[in-house]
Amino acid sequence: MAKSKKFLKLAFISLLAVAMLAACGTNAEKTNGGGNEGAKNALETIKKRDKIIFGVKNDTRLFGLKNPSTGEVEGFDIDIAKALAKQILGDESKVEFKEVTSKTRIPLLQKGDIDAIIATMTITEERKKEVDFTDVYFKAGQSLLVKKDSPIKGLKDLKKGTTVLAVKGSTSSQNIREKAPEAKVLEFENYAEAFTALKSGQGDALTTDNAILYGMADEDPSYHIVGGTFTDEPYGIAVRKGEKELLDALNKALKTIKSNGEYDKIYKKWIKKDFSK
Template sequence: MNAFKRLAVIITAVLLVMTVLAACGKSEAGGIKDIKKRGKFVAGVKYDTFLFGFKNPSNGQVEGFDVDMAKAISKKIFGDENKLELKEVTSKTRIPMLQNGEIDAIIATMTITDERKQQVDFSDVYFKAGQSLLVKKGSPIQSIADIKKGTKVLGAKGSTSVNNIREKAPDATVLEFDNYQDAFAALKAGQGDALTTDNAILFGMAKQDPNFAVVGGIFTDEPYGIAVKKGNTELQKLINDVIKSMQESGEYDTLYEHWMGEKPSK
């Protein structure tokens, strides 16, 4: 083998090793070791979803059930719930933000679906919800059966509820907004006849404005999961351990009742 060929073989070998090392580093990114080295757990939460993730205008704090779940995960990792950074996500932005490394996990009223499982790995179910409708009190719309041709239904971009309403009420006109607060503002302004998403989120809106009510029960099953990057089994397992521990200790029931006003159904 001449010197040129020998050099080519060495360069090829070095490039191969570098590629393998880069791949390994990429697969570990966002793992617990990286989170500890950074010194904080970064969670993507909603800022517009009352009871789950909502920026309180009176104190500027983001509060809710999902925020408290993020605190419990931070406490598990660091022994300190305050080693936590919250970043705002929407139904549209949450998966891209997870995939590009801006956040470690999505804790944002995210329904577990087969389609989403192709993009992220989910924890066990941490909240059971179902899709419903929010209308102004006195509205003739009292269930999904009342959604007819010409009915304007409002929803959030990137949410499963938008797809579901098109399937359940194909004659409806569906208007999509960037987030739930924009959709709710549009409903209050008379730009639509009903707003649809998970009942737990709608209950929060009804608490914000008693002129509106949740009607018709639920017409879908919407189990929420906490999402991590594909292949991040270490963080996924830790989150599952947190959920299980909270359920067994009674901490979960206490948290649920604090935000929802009732005990979770068994």
């Protein structure tokens, strides 16, 4: 009887060990993009999969916005991602887009759910501790969006009693607290919510990069951008730390589309108006 119990105990331990090894294998597959065992780095995984997965915004007009009639995400970031995929994999259709927000994009990248982030993401020293960035692909700067009849013309008008709307997890939220310490800052999950709040009178101004505000002013011409830019917000494409091969491939592709005219073509397609009037 004692021998039977000992045998059962050993059998249970063996089964437990097998289960743990299987779980580790599943996690490894997920990290490598879903079953690409043996892939040494993210670029190799992408090439084996024959597809690159980008994290993109779905709520940012002109950069990444889901078209309700087609269900497709459209914008500057989307077209740049397709152009980069064409350079790396030979076909612009070899891309998959997954929705991210300012708050979720780095966690999703680190989990391995996406290969790279192209989502109006400012290159900062703080973020460089968590991700690696490509060269700058868009030069932006933080500004203010207000109703055209608003008395607010710039930062100096953001005094005590005024409310500025911003998005959680964005550099603009941090910056406005430093630049206009007397103003109240009200944060939202995404830009669509923040703009809706501005239109419903929950705030006096909305702040983020001018590139994102362009889209809001394009959507509703009764709003415009004031005060110029008061920060430098260079956008970069983010990859996981240490993924040098993928970073080099993206930089090479970015350099190519800038030199062959493809970048300028995409820029003119999406960024074409003066939204300060």
